[in-house]
Amino acid sequence: xxxxxxxxxxxxxxxxxxxxxxxxxxxxxxxxxxxxxxxxxxxxxxxxxxxxxxxxxxxxxxxxxxxxxxxxxxxxxxxxxxxxxxxxxxxxxxxxxxxxxxxxxxxxxxxxxxxxxxxxxxxxxxxxxxxxxxxxxxxxxxxxxxxxxxxxxxxxxxxxxxxxxxxxxxxxxxxxxxxxxxxxxxxxxxxxxxxxxxxxxxxxxxxxxxxxxxxxxxxxxxxxxxxxxxxxxxxxxxxxxxxxxxxxxxxxxxxxxxxxxxxxxxxxxxxxxxxxxxxxxxxxxxxxxxxxxxxxxxxxxxxxxxxxxxxxxxxxxxxxxxxxxxxxxxxxxxxxxxxxxxxxxxxxxxxxxxxxxxxxxxxxxxxxxxxxxxxxxxxxxxxxxxxxxxxxxxxxxxxxxxxxxxxxxxxxxxxxxxxxxxxxxxxxxxxxxxxxxxxxxxxxxxxxxxxxxxxxxxxxxxxxx
Amino acid sequence: xxxxxxxxxxxxxxxxxxxxxxxxxxxxxxxxxxxxxxxxxxxxxxxxxxxxxxxxxxxxxxxxxxxxxxxxxxxxxxxxxxxxxxxxxxxxxxxxxxxxxxxxxxxxxxxxxxxxxxxxxxxxxxxxxxxxxxxxxxxxxxxxxxxxxxxxxxxxxxxxxxxxxxxxxxxxxxxxxxxxxxxxxxxxxxxxxxxxxxxxxxxxxxxxxxxxxxxxxxxxxxxxxxxxxxxxxxxxxxxxxxxxxxxxxxxxxxxxxxxxxxxxxxxxxxxxxxxxxxxxxxxxxxxxxxxxxxxxxxxxxxxxxxxxxxxxxxxxxxxxxxxxxxxxxxxxxxxxxxxxxxxxxxxxxxxxxxxxxxxxxxxxxxxxxxxxxxxxxxxxxxxxxxxxxxxxxxxxxxxxxxxxxxxxxxxxxxxxxxxxxxxxxxxxxxxxxxxxxxxxxxxxxxxxxxxxxxxxxxxxxxxxx
Numbered sequence: 001x002x003x004x005x006x007x008x009x010x011x012x013x014x015x016x017x018x019x020x021x022x023x024x025x026x027x028x029x030x031x032x033x034x035x036x037x038x039x040x041x042x043x044x045x046x047x048x049x050x051x052x053x054x055x056x057x058x059x060x061x062x063x064x065x066x067x068x069x070x071x072x073x074x075x076x077x078x079x080x081x082x083x084x085x086x087x088x089x090x091x092x093x094x095x096x097x098x099x100x101x102x103x104x105x106x107x108x109x110x111x112x113x114x115x116x117x118x119x120x121x122x123x124x125x126x127x128x129x130x131x132x133x134x135x136x137x138x139x140x141x142x143x144x145x146x147x148x149x150x151x152x153x154x155x156x157x158x159x160x161x162x163x164x165x166x167x168x169x170x171x172x173x174x175x176x177x178x179x180x181x182x183x184x185x186x187x188x189x190x191x192x193x194x195x196x197x198x199x200x201x202x203x204x205x206x207x208x209x210x211x212x213x214x215x216x217x218x219x220x221x222x223x224x225x226x227x228x229x230x231x232x233x234x235x236x237x238x239x240x241x242x243x244x245x246x247x248x249x250x251x252x253x254x255x256x257x258x259x260x261x262x263x264x265x266x267x268x269x270x271x272x273x274x275x276x277x278x279x280x281x282x283x284x285x286x287x288x289x290x291x292x293x294x295x296x297x298x299x300x301x302x303x304x305x306x307x308x309x310x311x312x313x314x315x316x317x318x319x320x321x322x323x324x325x326x327x328x329x330x331x332x333x334x335x336x337x338x339x340x341x342x343x344x345x346x347x348x349x350x351x352x353x354x355x356x357x358x359x360x361x362x363x364x365x366x367x368x369x370x371x372x373x374x375x376x377x378x379x380x381x382x383x384x385x386x387x388x389x390x391x392x393x394x395x396x397x398x399x400x401x402x403x404x405x406x407x408x409x410x411x412x413x414x415x416x417x418x419x420x421x422x423x424x425x426x427x428x429x430x431x432x433x434x435x436x437x438x439x440x441x442x443x444x445x446x447x448x449x450x451x452x453x454x455x456x457x458x459x460x461x462x463x464x465x
Numbered sequence: 466x467x468x469x470x471x472x473x474x475x476x477x478x479x480x481x482x483x484x485x486x487x488x489x490x491x492x493x494x495x496x497x498x499x500x501x502x503x504x505x506x507x508x509x510x511x512x513x514x515x516x517x518x519x520x521x522x523x524x525x526x527x528x529x530x531x532x533x534x535x536x537x538x539x540x541x542x543x544x545x546x547x548x549x550x551x552x553x554x555x556x557x558x559x560x561x562x563x564x565x566x567x568x569x570x571x572x573x574x575x576x577x578x579x580x581x582x583x584x585x586x587x588x589x590x591x592x593x594x595x596x597x598x599x600x601x602x603x604x605x606x607x608x609x610x611x612x613x614x615x616x617x618x619x620x621x622x623x624x625x626x627x628x629x630x631x632x633x634x635x636x637x638x639x640x641x642x643x644x645x646x647x648x649x650x651x652x653x654x655x656x657x658x659x660x661x662x663x664x665x666x667x668x669x670x671x672x673x674x675x676x677x678x679x680x681x682x683x684x685x686x687x688x689x690x691x692x693x694x695x696x697x698x699x700x701x702x703x704x705x706x707x708x709x710x711x712x713x714x715x716x717x718x719x720x721x722x723x724x725x726x727x728x729x730x731x732x733x734x735x736x737x738x739x740x741x742x743x744x745x746x747x748x749x750x751x752x753x754x755x756x757x758x759x760x761x762x763x764x765x766x767x768x769x770x771x772x773x774x775x776x777x778x779x780x781x782x783x784x785x786x787x788x789x790x791x792x793x794x795x796x797x798x799x800x801x802x803x804x805x806x807x808x809x810x811x812x813x814x815x816x817x818x819x820x821x822x823x824x825x826x827x828x829x830x831x832x833x834x835x836x837x838x839x840x841x842x843x844x845x846x847x848x849x850x851x852x853x854x855x856x857x858x859x860x861x862x863x864x865x866x867x868x869x870x871x872x873x874x875x876x877x878x879x880x881x882x883x884x885x886x887x888x889x890x891x892x893x894x895x896x897x898x899x900x901x902x903x904x905x906x907x908x909x910x911x912x913x914x915x916x917x918x919x920x921x922x923x924x925x926x927x928x929x930x
Contacts, residue, residue: 044803109711109816152656163654166631187812188626188844190881191617192898193888194908198630198663202656207745220711243818246574248520248684289754347652350573379653416655423658431658441645442915443659449914450907459656 002084002425004456006091011392017093019114021062024052035094039082039141039329040426041340043388047074047094049232054099056172056211057179062095063193063209065179066455075205075459076139077118077147080139082343083424085151085204090458095209097146097199104212112169112186124215132218139288139420140326146210151422152202156325159245159378160252161218168201170419172212176451186214186245199446205457219330219438221252221284222394225294226321228310229301234258234277234373236305238354241279241377243300245350250291250381253282254378260335261372261385268331269324279306279377280325282318295351297319325374329385332372337385339370344403346410347381347419356413360406381419382410425462431462467549467890469510471556478534482514482558485526489517500559504547504606504794505858505891506534506805506855511647512559514540519564521637525561528674529643531920537723538924540670542612545604545806548618548889550669555923560674562611568592569677577634577651582611595657595782600684601626604885605791611675616887617667624843625717625749626683626887633666641916662763664911669887670922671682672915680718686717690759691777694766698744699723699826699838703819706744708765710815714758716719717788718747719843725800726793726837726850734789736917744771744842745790746912747783770902794850797837801811801852804835808869811875812884814845821878825849825871834863846884873898876907889924896927 002298026032027049036046053059062308068071072092079086081407088094103124107113108131115124122142124135137148138155147153149171153164161167170184173196183196194327200208231237239258257265257280262273283290283296299308300311313316324331333341348356357373364384366369375382386402388395408429419432432440443462445452454464483490487506494516501511510712513536518524531538537557544551553559565581566588573596581590589600602622608735610617614636619628624906626632634650641795648661665673696702702721705756711714720728722745727738746762763774777783789796798806813821822838829836829849840847851867853860872882873893882895897905908927912919919929 027622034590105815109707110813110814111711152653152660153913158654162631165654165660166627169664171584171872175903175907178741179903179906181901181907183904184878185899186814186879187846187875187881187884188815189623189630189812189846189884190617191810191883191885191887192892192899193667194880194911195617195630195660195663195667196900196904196907199911202658204659207659220714242574246576248686286754286757288757292751292753320656347576347654349572349575349651350653351572381652382489398930403800411650414651416650416652416657417653418656419652420656424654427657434650434657435661436646437662438644439648440658441644441659442640442646445914446664446911456546 002042002089002387003061004089004376006088009048009071009091013065013071017049021051021058024054024058026050030046033098036075036087037303038084038086039073040084040424042087042344045087045089048091050094050096052096052099052147056174059095059177059209059211060180062445063174065091067453070453075150075209076142078120078141080141080143081151081424082149082421083426085424085460086420097144098212102306106131108133110186111217113215113217113403114212115145117211117213118144120144121148128217129346132220134213134220136218137164137451138326145213145215149201149210150204154420156230156253156255156376159203159254160250160355164203165198167216168197168213169213169216171197171200171210173208173210175208176453182442202422204460206447206461207456211295222293223285223287223289223290224282226282226318227294227309227319228273228321229306229309230274230276231307232305235238235358236237237277238357238377240301240304240306242350242353243304244297245378248294251281251293252284252302252380253280255280255325256373256375256377256382258326258373261332261374264331264335264372265324267326269328270283271324280321282339297325301345317350328374330346331440332387335364336370338389339387340390341385342399343421344406344414345418346406346420348410348413348415350380352413353377353380353417356410360384361411363405366400367398369395379419425460429462444455467507467554469552469554469906471832474513474536474556478530478536478559479514481530481662485530486516486523486738489519489523494838500541501552502835503835505549505889506807507549507626510552510554515559515561517561517564524560524674524676525643525645527558528639528641530644531558535918535920537920537923540615540674542609542639543585543606545606545608546612546616546889547886550887550889550925558577560809562609565676566712571596574681575596575647575651577650577679580610582609582678584610584678586610593682597685600680601683602629602632603791605693608678614666614675614678617691619885621718621841623720625715625840627844629690630663630666632681633662633678633876634681635679636662636665636675638665638673638675640673641918642714643920667887669925670923671912671926688750688752688755689747690749690755692759692774693738693786694744694771694774695739695741696744696772697770700823701818702744703822705766705769705771707815707818708769710843712773714761715830716758716843717749717782718745720745720790721838721840721842721847722793723838726797728861729796729800729837730789730793733792733799736789739904740839741775745927760773763911764799793839796868797850797852801835803854804852805855806850807868808886809849809871810883810886811878811880812844813875813878817880818845819880821875822847827868829869832867834860834867839929844865845880846886890925892926
């Protein structure tokens with residue numbers, strides 16, 4: 001199923017597209033191939049054409065044509081998804097939204113910003129920095145805000161600030177019929193009907209195409225401090241996290257890296273972190289509040305085997321540390337030249353996190369696949385980055401076996417197969433294990449209701465066949 | 466439309482219901498009438514039968530029978546909704562969930578609790594108090610958790626802890642076909658497909674019947690303090706709130722009452738608050754953090770005309786104050802014996818709150834309808850409680866005119882017609898003004914997909930005719 005099975009689109013359709021959108025349409029092979037891959041392990045599968053949209057109207061034009069001609073249409077942001085989300089396995093038109101990179105409005109008084117879908121998280125933060133505001137969601141890549149909304153992304157700040165689910169206020173969406181809707185007002189809360197915003201957040205382009213996003217901004221805390229602490233084992237580090245969360249200490253970030261991840265990050269980002277399992281912390285608050293939080297956590301770390309607590313008090317040092325953490329996926333891939341990284345993404349209730357990681361490490365020890373472990377452990381979410389050669393069938397099979405085992409155990413612990421990466425195609429088989437057939441029937445009913453002709457990123461999230 | 470237009474259900478159906486559920490079925494007039502009203506102004510409209518469900522299986526049995534016989538089915542919790550949500554205008558069976566009041570599990574380590582839909586918010590807080598945990602969502606009434614989920618309710622703590630949207634982790638739902646689904650795992654975050662939880666939160670029983678709810682619990686703060694501060698005008702008080710929110714001070718509660726509401730509360734709850742516009746504050750955090758927050762807010766209050774800042778440091782005094790606030794709706798009704806209170810519920814971006822309230826007060830001054838104003842002003846949400854005789858057509862028309870004006874202005878300010886009360890039947894006409902026809906079409910498509918025979922609380926939220 002996850003192979004290119006497209007029927008080429010008709011010339012009549014391509015002519016109509018070009019006549020409507022002129023030089024915003026490209027059928028050049030290099031352009032199509034660039035839009036036929038993401039950061040997943042899948043082989044390139046180019047669309048039939050790429051349209052570089054500059055406005056919601058452009059998206060409407062493309063979707064209406066695709067609807068009329070029964071042609072699949074796939075939204076594309078930064079191409080940084082990792083489960084095959086944007087690969088046009090059934091062909092069709094990819095709408096590249098990266099040129100829709102205009103910040104429409106920042107409302108500092110309301111702590112909101114409205115951006116076109118192609119604005120990236122770093123671009124938005126650059127814009128709001130001097131207002132004393134920031135946008136907290138930070139997946140590893142400099143993804144687009146539209147893509148992050150479509151994936152229900154999160155990152156290192158989610159433990160304190162939530163995910164895209166919690167930080168998207170409203171969306172402008174083009175429906176399968178090419179109609180434009182706005183999912184909500186900018187009110188901080190509403191009970192005015194079905195939660196259309198939440199329906200489209202995490203829908204991966206399968207229910208509509210997001211063209212504008214209103215997000216929450218947050219006030220930059222007066223006090224920030226970061227620290228790194230080494231532990232004898234990953235398990236000790238996890239115990240420290242669990243105690244911190246269960247005490248209700250509002251850490252802004254708490255991230256784990258195992259020894260292999262630290263080695264990878266040291267090499268890739270030219271750092272000299274002690275090569276042992278570590279926790280990275282960040283504390284936000286008033287200066288007094290930060291001191292209070294960090295001394296409580298330091299105490300917990302001491303009790304759970306933490307061996308030192310090094311502070312990164314300078315903004316520059318902090319940024320270096322977090323940039324290194326954000327690059328951990330790419331750093332890990334450098335450990336095995338030519339490999340692809342396949343990242344597991346389970347998230348479990350925090351009471352089960354230690355057990356989940358323990359068994360996973362035991363299982364990994366029995367395998368020859370190289371790996372690193374990183375994770376947003378404050379949320380119960382961690383990633384095993386499995387380093388494989390996608391052309392080596394045995395390695396792929398072994399990776400899938402390990403991944404599936406991790407997922408099955410997470411689901412048995414009342415957790416999820418994906419905390420933040422999304423489903424794409426790779427995780428479709430896990431959804432029935434996680435949600436059951438009845439719930440999947442409701443998801444399919446929703447898909448059919450919103451996209452009756454199955455033209456919107458077909459074959460992703462739910463399989464209708 | 467909002468009148469009893471039911472065709473009586475067949476005896477065959479009633480016999481089948483009774484044979485399946487025995488003495489859990491009642492067709493006694495008193496029971497039916499009790500389930501034919503809520504706290505809205507609508508005249509009683511009894512269902513044809515009431516079933517007192519004791520389990521999800523009971524709900525499945527009823528829904529399957531109703532589905533088979535095309536009979537409307539309405540979920541009923543505490544009956545405290547105020548827009549006609551639970552009134553069976555097309556007849557049918559009301560499922561009373563109040564006997565499903567079992568706390569299924571409290572997971573203190575994960576900060577979650579799973580409860581049957583009929584558990585009330587006070588019951589849950591009673592259960593978790595000794596664990597050092599609490600459930601923050603607090604509408605005025607002691608509503609059921611299921612009803613609060615179905616209404617996307619909030620209350621005084623939402624400014625800090627969010628609404629039901631943010632605090633529901635997972636739901637057990639009986640679908641229109643009588644199938645049981647669980648909408649999510651207990652993982653703190655997930656990207657595993659469409660957000661079924663969010664779809665059912667706020668759906669008012671029109672997409673499925675919620676029978677179990679897993680909610681987030683929060684750690685009781687080490688330090689709590691509350692204060693009340695008087696202001697010369699409502700406008701001055703609002704300016705104080707806006708400055709507090711825009712500075713990012715994490716107040717746990719900030720509530721407004723106008724002079725009339727203070728008078729009502731003083732009478733009803735035997736208090737002696739100064740009869741002027743007031744703000745009620747609560748601060749949560751570490752003891753130092755609470756001191757820091759409250760002194761910052763005290764400073765802001767001074768600058769915006771606050772005339773005193775009285776502390777309620779004892780738990781007992783605090784509880785008395787918040788109980789009085791929660792009873793403000795009922796207290797207001799006592800100002801005009803025999804009246805009903807109709808509460809507006811707009812929520813606007815905080816940058817527009819002062820203007821919204823200013824114009825509203827000007828408009829109210831031109832009318833003879835008695836009113837009080839209370840509100841969760843930290844969220845931009847406030848209620849004008851209009852005191853009318855529902856049998857006086859002129860008063861009803863005047864109330865509707867005022868309400869509509871408040872809503873129209875809120876929507877023009879990019880706000881919502883309802884921050885927390887929901888749509889029921891009363892707010893259906895406002896949805897098209899707020900969302901537009903295209904977005905409403907998507908809501909209707911969702912309703913048709915999840916409830917093809919339109920048996921689930923028909924005529925609420927969206928009108929399909």
